[in-house]
Amino acid sequence: MVADDIVLPFQIEASGLRGRLVRFGPLLDDILGRHAYPEPVAHLLAETVVLTALLASALKYEGVFTLQAKGDGPVRLVVADVTADGAVRAHAVFDEARLAEAEGSTTVPALMGRGHLAFTVDQGADTERYQGIVDLSGETLWECAQHYFRQSEQLQAGLRSAVRLTPTGWRGGGIMLQRLPDPEKEVPTDREDDWRRSMVLLGSATDDELTEPQLAGEALLYRLFNEDGVRVFAPQPMRFSCRCSRERVTAMLSSLPRAEVESLAVDGRVEVDCEFCNTRYVFDEDQLAALYAA
Ligand SMILES: [Zn+2]
Missing domain, CATH: 3.90.1280.10 (HSP33 redox switch-like)
Known part of the structure:
Protein backbone atom coordinates (compact mmCIF):
# COMPACT_ATOMS: atom_id res chain seq x y z
CA MET A 1 0.00 0.00 0.00
CA VAL A 2 1.24 3.47 -0.91
CA ALA A 3 1.67 5.79 2.07
CA ASP A 4 -0.68 8.77 2.12
CA ASP A 5 -1.01 11.92 4.19
CA ILE A 6 2.69 12.29 4.68
CA VAL A 7 5.55 14.71 4.34
CA LEU A 8 8.67 12.98 3.05
CA PRO A 9 12.00 14.75 3.63
CA PHE A 10 14.77 13.99 1.15
CA GLN A 11 18.23 15.01 0.11
CA ILE A 12 19.84 15.01 -3.31
CA GLU A 13 23.20 13.34 -2.74
CA ALA A 14 25.26 14.95 -5.51
CA SER A 15 24.43 18.52 -4.46
CA GLY A 16 23.35 18.20 -0.84
CA LEU A 17 20.14 20.08 -1.66
CA ARG A 18 17.28 19.30 0.69
CA GLY A 19 13.64 18.99 -0.08
CA ARG A 20 10.20 17.79 1.00
CA LEU A 21 7.52 15.88 -0.79
CA VAL A 22 3.90 16.14 0.32
CA ARG A 23 1.28 13.56 -0.57
CA PHE A 24 -2.29 13.97 0.65
CA GLY A 25 -5.45 11.95 0.12
CA PRO A 26 -7.85 11.16 3.01
CA LEU A 27 -6.61 14.23 4.91
CA LEU A 28 -8.03 16.50 2.18
CA ASP A 29 -11.35 14.62 2.24
CA ASP A 30 -11.46 15.00 6.03
CA ILE A 31 -10.95 18.77 5.78
CA LEU A 32 -13.21 19.41 2.79
CA GLY A 33 -15.87 16.98 4.08
CA ARG A 34 -16.47 19.37 6.98
CA HIS A 35 -17.69 21.99 4.54
CA ALA A 36 -19.95 22.07 1.53
CA TYR A 37 -17.75 24.22 -0.68
CA PRO A 38 -18.43 24.51 -4.41
CA GLU A 39 -15.76 22.57 -6.30
CA PRO A 40 -13.59 25.53 -7.38
CA VAL A 41 -13.42 26.74 -3.75
CA ALA A 42 -12.61 23.23 -2.53
CA HIS A 43 -9.89 23.01 -5.20
CA LEU A 44 -8.31 26.26 -4.04
CA LEU A 45 -8.49 25.22 -0.40
CA ALA A 46 -6.90 21.82 -1.17
CA GLU A 47 -4.10 23.75 -2.88
CA THR A 48 -3.77 25.91 0.23
CA VAL A 49 -3.45 22.83 2.45
CA VAL A 50 -0.71 21.27 0.31
CA LEU A 51 1.23 24.52 0.14
CA THR A 52 0.91 25.08 3.89
CA ALA A 53 2.33 21.63 4.63
CA LEU A 54 5.20 22.17 2.17
CA LEU A 55 6.20 25.55 3.56
CA ALA A 56 5.79 24.52 7.21
CA SER A 57 7.95 21.45 6.69
CA ALA A 58 10.81 23.65 5.53
CA LEU A 59 10.91 25.47 8.87
CA LYS A 60 11.95 24.35 12.27
CA TYR A 61 9.33 25.56 14.71
CA GLU A 62 7.26 24.71 17.73
CA GLY A 63 3.73 26.00 17.64
CA VAL A 64 1.55 26.81 14.66
CA PHE A 65 2.37 27.71 11.09
CA THR A 66 -0.41 29.61 9.29
CA LEU A 67 -0.78 30.42 5.63
CA GLN A 68 -3.52 32.67 4.37
CA ALA A 69 -4.45 34.32 1.12
CA LYS A 70 -6.80 37.29 0.99
CA GLY A 71 -8.20 38.78 -2.17
CA ASP A 72 -10.93 40.96 -3.65
CA GLY A 73 -12.37 38.18 -5.82
CA PRO A 74 -15.26 35.76 -5.17
CA VAL A 75 -13.08 33.91 -2.63
CA ARG A 76 -12.09 36.48 -0.03
CA LEU A 77 -9.99 34.23 2.18
CA VAL A 78 -8.35 30.83 2.27
CA VAL A 79 -6.47 29.88 5.41
CA ALA A 80 -4.77 26.73 6.64
CA ASP A 81 -2.65 26.05 9.67
CA VAL A 82 -0.47 23.19 10.78
CA THR A 83 1.03 22.37 14.14
CA ALA A 84 4.58 21.13 14.61
CA ASP A 85 3.18 17.65 15.29
CA GLY A 86 1.30 17.44 12.00
CA ALA A 87 -2.31 18.51 12.71
CA VAL A 88 -3.76 20.42 9.75
CA ARG A 89 -7.01 22.37 9.37
CA ALA A 90 -8.32 24.88 6.83
CA HIS A 91 -11.30 26.94 5.76
CA ALA A 92 -12.39 29.40 3.08
CA VAL A 93 -14.63 32.46 2.99
CA PHE A 94 -16.35 33.13 -0.30
CA ASP A 95 -19.24 34.98 -1.88
CA GLU A 96 -21.63 32.47 -3.42
CA ALA A 97 -23.23 35.06 -5.71
CA ARG A 98 -19.92 36.26 -7.12
CA LEU A 99 -18.56 32.76 -7.72
CA ALA A 100 -20.23 32.73 -11.16
CA GLU A 101 -17.75 35.45 -12.18
CA ALA A 102 -15.00 32.81 -12.11
CA GLU A 103 -16.93 30.65 -14.61
CA GLY A 104 -15.70 27.42 -13.03
CA SER A 105 -12.05 28.44 -13.21
CA THR A 106 -9.80 27.33 -10.36
CA THR A 107 -7.02 29.85 -10.94
CA VAL A 108 -5.97 32.35 -8.31
CA PRO A 109 -6.73 35.43 -10.49
CA ALA A 110 -10.26 34.15 -11.27
CA LEU A 111 -11.11 33.13 -7.70
CA MET A 112 -9.19 35.57 -5.55
CA GLY A 113 -8.55 38.58 -7.76
CA ARG A 114 -5.96 40.93 -6.34
CA GLY A 115 -4.60 40.39 -2.87
CA HIS A 116 -1.77 38.82 -0.97
CA LEU A 117 -0.45 35.60 0.46
CA ALA A 118 0.99 35.68 3.96
CA PHE A 119 2.49 33.19 6.35
CA THR A 120 3.24 33.38 10.01
CA VAL A 121 4.68 31.20 12.72
CA ASP A 122 3.10 31.56 16.12
CA GLN A 123 5.20 29.92 18.78
CA GLY A 124 3.04 31.09 21.68
CA ALA A 125 3.17 34.14 23.91
CA ASP A 126 6.27 36.34 23.89
CA THR A 127 7.88 34.71 20.91
CA GLU A 128 8.68 36.22 17.60
CA ARG A 129 6.32 35.84 14.70
CA TYR A 130 8.01 35.27 11.41
CA GLN A 131 5.97 36.72 8.63
CA GLY A 132 6.37 36.50 4.91
CA ILE A 133 4.04 38.32 2.57
CA VAL A 134 3.75 38.53 -1.20
CA ASP A 135 1.21 39.77 -3.74
CA LEU A 136 -1.01 37.20 -5.41
CA SER A 137 0.80 37.10 -8.72
CA GLY A 138 0.49 33.63 -10.15
CA GLU A 139 -2.07 31.27 -11.63
CA THR A 140 -1.75 28.96 -8.63
CA LEU A 141 -0.89 29.50 -4.99
CA TRP A 142 2.40 27.65 -5.37
CA GLU A 143 3.41 30.06 -8.11
CA CYS A 144 2.62 32.96 -5.76
CA ALA A 145 4.82 31.33 -3.11
CA GLN A 146 7.52 30.75 -5.70
CA HIS A 147 7.43 34.47 -6.40
CA TYR A 148 8.02 35.13 -2.71
CA PHE A 149 11.15 32.97 -2.69
CA ARG A 150 12.50 34.74 -5.77
CA GLN A 151 12.45 37.96 -3.76
CA SER A 152 13.68 36.40 -0.52
CA GLU A 153 17.30 36.76 0.50
CA GLN A 154 17.02 34.34 3.42
CA LEU A 155 15.80 31.28 1.66
CA GLN A 156 15.83 30.28 -1.94
CA ALA A 157 13.32 27.63 -2.74
CA GLY A 158 11.65 26.04 -5.67
CA LEU A 159 8.32 24.31 -5.48
CA ARG A 160 5.37 22.94 -7.35
CA SER A 161 2.15 21.29 -6.33
CA ALA A 162 -1.07 19.94 -7.78
CA VAL A 163 -4.51 18.90 -6.57
CA ARG A 164 -7.37 17.11 -8.27
CA LEU A 165 -10.71 15.54 -7.48
CA THR A 166 -10.82 11.85 -8.41
CA PRO A 167 -13.81 9.47 -8.27
CA THR A 168 -12.50 8.23 -4.89
CA GLY A 169 -11.75 11.62 -3.39
CA TRP A 170 -9.35 14.55 -3.35
CA ARG A 171 -5.67 14.07 -4.11
CA GLY A 172 -2.90 16.57 -3.53
CA GLY A 173 0.85 16.52 -3.82
CA GLY A 174 3.81 18.81 -3.98
CA ILE A 175 7.57 19.03 -3.84
CA MET A 176 9.75 21.81 -2.46
CA LEU A 177 13.50 22.14 -2.86
CA GLN A 178 15.37 24.56 -0.68
CA ARG A 179 18.73 26.15 -0.85
CA LEU A 180 20.17 27.59 2.30
CA PRO A 181 22.28 30.74 2.13
CA ASP A 182 25.85 29.93 1.32
CA PRO A 183 28.19 30.84 4.17
CA GLU A 184 30.92 31.63 1.65
CA LYS A 185 30.65 34.85 -0.25
CA GLU A 186 31.49 33.33 -3.57
CA VAL A 187 29.09 30.65 -4.66
CA PRO A 188 31.03 28.08 -6.67
CA THR A 189 29.74 27.71 -10.20
CA ASP A 190 29.04 24.01 -9.82
CA ARG A 191 26.62 24.67 -6.94
CA GLU A 192 24.72 27.17 -9.05
CA ASP A 193 24.60 24.53 -11.79
CA ASP A 194 23.38 21.90 -9.31
CA TRP A 195 20.58 24.19 -8.20
CA ARG A 196 19.46 25.04 -11.74
CA ARG A 197 19.58 21.40 -12.77
CA SER A 198 17.52 20.29 -9.78
CA MET A 199 15.00 23.04 -10.46
CA VAL A 200 14.63 21.82 -14.05
CA LEU A 201 14.06 18.26 -12.81
CA LEU A 202 11.53 19.51 -10.27
CA GLY A 203 9.77 21.42 -13.04
CA SER A 204 9.45 18.20 -15.03
CA ALA A 205 7.16 16.60 -12.41
CA THR A 206 3.65 16.49 -13.86
CA ASP A 207 0.40 17.18 -12.02
CA ASP A 208 -0.57 13.53 -12.54
CA GLU A 209 2.67 12.30 -10.99
CA LEU A 210 2.26 14.61 -8.01
CA THR A 211 -1.26 13.37 -7.28
CA GLU A 212 -1.20 9.74 -8.50
CA PRO A 213 -2.37 7.48 -5.64
CA GLN A 214 -0.53 4.42 -6.98
CA LEU A 215 2.83 6.16 -7.29
CA ALA A 216 4.70 6.18 -3.97
CA GLY A 217 6.45 9.40 -2.98
CA GLU A 218 9.81 7.60 -2.90
CA ALA A 219 9.21 6.28 -6.42
CA LEU A 220 8.43 9.75 -7.74
CA LEU A 221 11.55 11.23 -6.12
CA TYR A 222 13.62 8.42 -7.61
CA ARG A 223 12.06 9.02 -11.01
CA LEU A 224 12.95 12.71 -10.86
CA PHE A 225 16.33 12.77 -9.19
CA ASN A 226 17.88 9.27 -9.42
CA GLU A 227 20.78 10.39 -11.62
CA ASP A 228 22.03 12.63 -8.85
CA GLY A 229 21.20 10.16 -6.10
CA VAL A 230 18.31 10.81 -3.78
CA ARG A 231 18.12 9.81 -0.15
CA VAL A 232 14.66 9.70 1.40
CA PHE A 233 14.18 10.05 5.15
CA ALA A 234 11.41 8.78 7.40
CA PRO A 235 7.94 10.11 6.53
CA GLN A 236 6.19 12.52 8.90
CA PRO A 237 2.51 11.60 9.20
CA MET A 238 -0.03 14.41 8.86
CA ARG A 239 -3.72 14.43 9.83
CA PHE A 240 -6.75 16.63 9.98
CA SER A 241 -7.40 17.88 13.49
CA CYS A 242 -9.01 21.03 14.80
CA ARG A 243 -7.81 22.75 17.95
CA CYS A 244 -11.17 24.24 18.88
CA SER A 245 -12.81 23.22 22.16
ZN1 LIG B 1 -12.89 23.44 15.10
Whole structure:
Protein backbone atom coordinates (compact mmCIF):
# COMPACT_ATOMS: atom_id res chain seq x y z
CA MET A 1 0.00 0.00 0.00
CA VAL A 2 1.24 3.47 -0.91
CA ALA A 3 1.67 5.79 2.07
CA ASP A 4 -0.68 8.77 2.12
CA ASP A 5 -1.01 11.92 4.19
CA ILE A 6 2.69 12.29 4.68
CA VAL A 7 5.55 14.71 4.34
CA LEU A 8 8.67 12.98 3.05
CA PRO A 9 12.00 14.75 3.63
CA PHE A 10 14.77 13.99 1.15
CA GLN A 11 18.23 15.01 0.11
CA ILE A 12 19.84 15.01 -3.31
CA GLU A 13 23.20 13.34 -2.74
CA ALA A 14 25.26 14.95 -5.51
CA SER A 15 24.43 18.52 -4.46
CA GLY A 16 23.35 18.20 -0.84
CA LEU A 17 20.14 20.08 -1.66
CA ARG A 18 17.28 19.30 0.69
CA GLY A 19 13.64 18.99 -0.08
CA ARG A 20 10.20 17.79 1.00
CA LEU A 21 7.52 15.88 -0.79
CA VAL A 22 3.90 16.14 0.32
CA ARG A 23 1.28 13.56 -0.57
CA PHE A 24 -2.29 13.97 0.65
CA GLY A 25 -5.45 11.95 0.12
CA PRO A 26 -7.85 11.16 3.01
CA LEU A 27 -6.61 14.23 4.91
CA LEU A 28 -8.03 16.50 2.18
CA ASP A 29 -11.35 14.62 2.24
CA ASP A 30 -11.46 15.00 6.03
CA ILE A 31 -10.95 18.77 5.78
CA LEU A 32 -13.21 19.41 2.79
CA GLY A 33 -15.87 16.98 4.08
CA ARG A 34 -16.47 19.37 6.98
CA HIS A 35 -17.69 21.99 4.54
CA ALA A 36 -19.95 22.07 1.53
CA TYR A 37 -17.75 24.22 -0.68
CA PRO A 38 -18.43 24.51 -4.41
CA GLU A 39 -15.76 22.57 -6.30
CA PRO A 40 -13.59 25.53 -7.38
CA VAL A 41 -13.42 26.74 -3.75
CA ALA A 42 -12.61 23.23 -2.53
CA HIS A 43 -9.89 23.01 -5.20
CA LEU A 44 -8.31 26.26 -4.04
CA LEU A 45 -8.49 25.22 -0.40
CA ALA A 46 -6.90 21.82 -1.17
CA GLU A 47 -4.10 23.75 -2.88
CA THR A 48 -3.77 25.91 0.23
CA VAL A 49 -3.45 22.83 2.45
CA VAL A 50 -0.71 21.27 0.31
CA LEU A 51 1.23 24.52 0.14
CA THR A 52 0.91 25.08 3.89
CA ALA A 53 2.33 21.63 4.63
CA LEU A 54 5.20 22.17 2.17
CA LEU A 55 6.20 25.55 3.56
CA ALA A 56 5.79 24.52 7.21
CA SER A 57 7.95 21.45 6.69
CA ALA A 58 10.81 23.65 5.53
CA LEU A 59 10.91 25.47 8.87
CA LYS A 60 11.95 24.35 12.27
CA TYR A 61 9.33 25.56 14.71
CA GLU A 62 7.26 24.71 17.73
CA GLY A 63 3.73 26.00 17.64
CA VAL A 64 1.55 26.81 14.66
CA PHE A 65 2.37 27.71 11.09
CA THR A 66 -0.41 29.61 9.29
CA LEU A 67 -0.78 30.42 5.63
CA GLN A 68 -3.52 32.67 4.37
CA ALA A 69 -4.45 34.32 1.12
CA LYS A 70 -6.80 37.29 0.99
CA GLY A 71 -8.20 38.78 -2.17
CA ASP A 72 -10.93 40.96 -3.65
CA GLY A 73 -12.37 38.18 -5.82
CA PRO A 74 -15.26 35.76 -5.17
CA VAL A 75 -13.08 33.91 -2.63
CA ARG A 76 -12.09 36.48 -0.03
CA LEU A 77 -9.99 34.23 2.18
CA VAL A 78 -8.35 30.83 2.27
CA VAL A 79 -6.47 29.88 5.41
CA ALA A 80 -4.77 26.73 6.64
CA ASP A 81 -2.65 26.05 9.67
CA VAL A 82 -0.47 23.19 10.78
CA THR A 83 1.03 22.37 14.14
CA ALA A 84 4.58 21.13 14.61
CA ASP A 85 3.18 17.65 15.29
CA GLY A 86 1.30 17.44 12.00
CA ALA A 87 -2.31 18.51 12.71
CA VAL A 88 -3.76 20.42 9.75
CA ARG A 89 -7.01 22.37 9.37
CA ALA A 90 -8.32 24.88 6.83
CA HIS A 91 -11.30 26.94 5.76
CA ALA A 92 -12.39 29.40 3.08
CA VAL A 93 -14.63 32.46 2.99
CA PHE A 94 -16.35 33.13 -0.30
CA ASP A 95 -19.24 34.98 -1.88
CA GLU A 96 -21.63 32.47 -3.42
CA ALA A 97 -23.23 35.06 -5.71
CA ARG A 98 -19.92 36.26 -7.12
CA LEU A 99 -18.56 32.76 -7.72
CA ALA A 100 -20.23 32.73 -11.16
CA GLU A 101 -17.75 35.45 -12.18
CA ALA A 102 -15.00 32.81 -12.11
CA GLU A 103 -16.93 30.65 -14.61
CA GLY A 104 -15.70 27.42 -13.03
CA SER A 105 -12.05 28.44 -13.21
CA THR A 106 -9.80 27.33 -10.36
CA THR A 107 -7.02 29.85 -10.94
CA VAL A 108 -5.97 32.35 -8.31
CA PRO A 109 -6.73 35.43 -10.49
CA ALA A 110 -10.26 34.15 -11.27
CA LEU A 111 -11.11 33.13 -7.70
CA MET A 112 -9.19 35.57 -5.55
CA GLY A 113 -8.55 38.58 -7.76
CA ARG A 114 -5.96 40.93 -6.34
CA GLY A 115 -4.60 40.39 -2.87
CA HIS A 116 -1.77 38.82 -0.97
CA LEU A 117 -0.45 35.60 0.46
CA ALA A 118 0.99 35.68 3.96
CA PHE A 119 2.49 33.19 6.35
CA THR A 120 3.24 33.38 10.01
CA VAL A 121 4.68 31.20 12.72
CA ASP A 122 3.10 31.56 16.12
CA GLN A 123 5.20 29.92 18.78
CA GLY A 124 3.04 31.09 21.68
CA ALA A 125 3.17 34.14 23.91
CA ASP A 126 6.27 36.34 23.89
CA THR A 127 7.88 34.71 20.91
CA GLU A 128 8.68 36.22 17.60
CA ARG A 129 6.32 35.84 14.70
CA TYR A 130 8.01 35.27 11.41
CA GLN A 131 5.97 36.72 8.63
CA GLY A 132 6.37 36.50 4.91
CA ILE A 133 4.04 38.32 2.57
CA VAL A 134 3.75 38.53 -1.20
CA ASP A 135 1.21 39.77 -3.74
CA LEU A 136 -1.01 37.20 -5.41
CA SER A 137 0.80 37.10 -8.72
CA GLY A 138 0.49 33.63 -10.15
CA GLU A 139 -2.07 31.27 -11.63
CA THR A 140 -1.75 28.96 -8.63
CA LEU A 141 -0.89 29.50 -4.99
CA TRP A 142 2.40 27.65 -5.37
CA GLU A 143 3.41 30.06 -8.11
CA CYS A 144 2.62 32.96 -5.76
CA ALA A 145 4.82 31.33 -3.11
CA GLN A 146 7.52 30.75 -5.70
CA HIS A 147 7.43 34.47 -6.40
CA TYR A 148 8.02 35.13 -2.71
CA PHE A 149 11.15 32.97 -2.69
CA ARG A 150 12.50 34.74 -5.77
CA GLN A 151 12.45 37.96 -3.76
CA SER A 152 13.68 36.40 -0.52
CA GLU A 153 17.30 36.76 0.50
CA GLN A 154 17.02 34.34 3.42
CA LEU A 155 15.80 31.28 1.66
CA GLN A 156 15.83 30.28 -1.94
CA ALA A 157 13.32 27.63 -2.74
CA GLY A 158 11.65 26.04 -5.67
CA LEU A 159 8.32 24.31 -5.48
CA ARG A 160 5.37 22.94 -7.35
CA SER A 161 2.15 21.29 -6.33
CA ALA A 162 -1.07 19.94 -7.78
CA VAL A 163 -4.51 18.90 -6.57
CA ARG A 164 -7.37 17.11 -8.27
CA LEU A 165 -10.71 15.54 -7.48
CA THR A 166 -10.82 11.85 -8.41
CA PRO A 167 -13.81 9.47 -8.27
CA THR A 168 -12.50 8.23 -4.89
CA GLY A 169 -11.75 11.62 -3.39
CA TRP A 170 -9.35 14.55 -3.35
CA ARG A 171 -5.67 14.07 -4.11
CA GLY A 172 -2.90 16.57 -3.53
CA GLY A 173 0.85 16.52 -3.82
CA GLY A 174 3.81 18.81 -3.98
CA ILE A 175 7.57 19.03 -3.84
CA MET A 176 9.75 21.81 -2.46
CA LEU A 177 13.50 22.14 -2.86
CA GLN A 178 15.37 24.56 -0.68
CA ARG A 179 18.73 26.15 -0.85
CA LEU A 180 20.17 27.59 2.30
CA PRO A 181 22.28 30.74 2.13
CA ASP A 182 25.85 29.93 1.32
CA PRO A 183 28.19 30.84 4.17
CA GLU A 184 30.92 31.63 1.65
CA LYS A 185 30.65 34.85 -0.25
CA GLU A 186 31.49 33.33 -3.57
CA VAL A 187 29.09 30.65 -4.66
CA PRO A 188 31.03 28.08 -6.67
CA THR A 189 29.74 27.71 -10.20
CA ASP A 190 29.04 24.01 -9.82
CA ARG A 191 26.62 24.67 -6.94
CA GLU A 192 24.72 27.17 -9.05
CA ASP A 193 24.60 24.53 -11.79
CA ASP A 194 23.38 21.90 -9.31
CA TRP A 195 20.58 24.19 -8.20
CA ARG A 196 19.46 25.04 -11.74
CA ARG A 197 19.58 21.40 -12.77
CA SER A 198 17.52 20.29 -9.78
CA MET A 199 15.00 23.04 -10.46
CA VAL A 200 14.63 21.82 -14.05
CA LEU A 201 14.06 18.26 -12.81
CA LEU A 202 11.53 19.51 -10.27
CA GLY A 203 9.77 21.42 -13.04
CA SER A 204 9.45 18.20 -15.03
CA ALA A 205 7.16 16.60 -12.41
CA THR A 206 3.65 16.49 -13.86
CA ASP A 207 0.40 17.18 -12.02
CA ASP A 208 -0.57 13.53 -12.54
CA GLU A 209 2.67 12.30 -10.99
CA LEU A 210 2.26 14.61 -8.01
CA THR A 211 -1.26 13.37 -7.28
CA GLU A 212 -1.20 9.74 -8.50
CA PRO A 213 -2.37 7.48 -5.64
CA GLN A 214 -0.53 4.42 -6.98
CA LEU A 215 2.83 6.16 -7.29
CA ALA A 216 4.70 6.18 -3.97
CA GLY A 217 6.45 9.40 -2.98
CA GLU A 218 9.81 7.60 -2.90
CA ALA A 219 9.21 6.28 -6.42
CA LEU A 220 8.43 9.75 -7.74
CA LEU A 221 11.55 11.23 -6.12
CA TYR A 222 13.62 8.42 -7.61
CA ARG A 223 12.06 9.02 -11.01
CA LEU A 224 12.95 12.71 -10.86
CA PHE A 225 16.33 12.77 -9.19
CA ASN A 226 17.88 9.27 -9.42
CA GLU A 227 20.78 10.39 -11.62
CA ASP A 228 22.03 12.63 -8.85
CA GLY A 229 21.20 10.16 -6.10
CA VAL A 230 18.31 10.81 -3.78
CA ARG A 231 18.12 9.81 -0.15
CA VAL A 232 14.66 9.70 1.40
CA PHE A 233 14.18 10.05 5.15
CA ALA A 234 11.41 8.78 7.40
CA PRO A 235 7.94 10.11 6.53
CA GLN A 236 6.19 12.52 8.90
CA PRO A 237 2.51 11.60 9.20
CA MET A 238 -0.03 14.41 8.86
CA ARG A 239 -3.72 14.43 9.83
CA PHE A 240 -6.75 16.63 9.98
CA SER A 241 -7.40 17.88 13.49
CA CYS A 242 -9.01 21.03 14.80
CA ARG A 243 -7.81 22.75 17.95
CA CYS A 244 -11.17 24.24 18.88
CA SER A 245 -12.81 23.22 22.16
CA ARG A 246 -15.63 24.33 24.41
CA GLU A 247 -13.00 25.71 26.81
CA ARG A 248 -11.53 27.94 24.10
CA VAL A 249 -14.92 29.19 22.95
CA THR A 250 -15.87 29.87 26.59
CA ALA A 251 -12.67 31.87 27.09
CA MET A 252 -13.32 33.82 23.89
CA LEU A 253 -16.90 34.68 24.92
CA SER A 254 -15.82 35.70 28.44
CA SER A 255 -13.33 38.13 26.94
CA LEU A 256 -16.15 40.01 25.18
CA PRO A 257 -18.45 42.58 26.81
CA ARG A 258 -21.51 40.80 28.24
CA ALA A 259 -23.94 43.03 26.31
CA GLU A 260 -22.21 42.16 23.05
CA VAL A 261 -22.51 38.43 23.66
CA GLU A 262 -26.15 38.77 24.76
CA SER A 263 -26.93 40.67 21.57
CA LEU A 264 -25.90 37.52 19.66
CA ALA A 265 -28.46 35.38 21.46
CA VAL A 266 -31.41 33.89 19.59
CA ASP A 267 -34.20 32.57 21.88
CA GLY A 268 -31.78 32.97 24.78
CA ARG A 269 -29.12 30.78 23.18
CA VAL A 270 -25.78 31.80 21.73
CA GLU A 271 -24.37 29.51 19.07
CA VAL A 272 -20.74 29.64 18.04
CA ASP A 273 -19.59 27.65 15.00
CA CYS A 274 -15.92 26.81 14.54
CA GLU A 275 -15.10 28.11 11.08
CA PHE A 276 -12.41 25.46 10.60
CA CYS A 277 -14.36 22.29 11.43
CA ASN A 278 -17.97 23.47 11.69
CA THR A 279 -18.39 22.15 15.21
CA ARG A 280 -21.22 24.07 16.90
CA TYR A 281 -20.93 25.22 20.50
CA VAL A 282 -24.23 26.19 22.12
CA PHE A 283 -24.60 28.26 25.30
CA ASP A 284 -28.04 28.48 26.90
CA GLU A 285 -29.13 31.21 29.34
CA ASP A 286 -27.82 29.42 32.41
CA GLN A 287 -24.49 28.70 30.76
CA LEU A 288 -24.20 32.33 29.65
CA ALA A 289 -24.96 33.51 33.18
CA ALA A 290 -22.31 31.15 34.52
CA LEU A 291 -19.82 32.64 32.07
CA TYR A 292 -20.07 36.02 33.76
CA ALA A 293 -20.56 34.77 37.30
CA ALA A 294 -17.04 33.34 37.28
ZN1 LIG B 1 -12.89 23.44 15.10
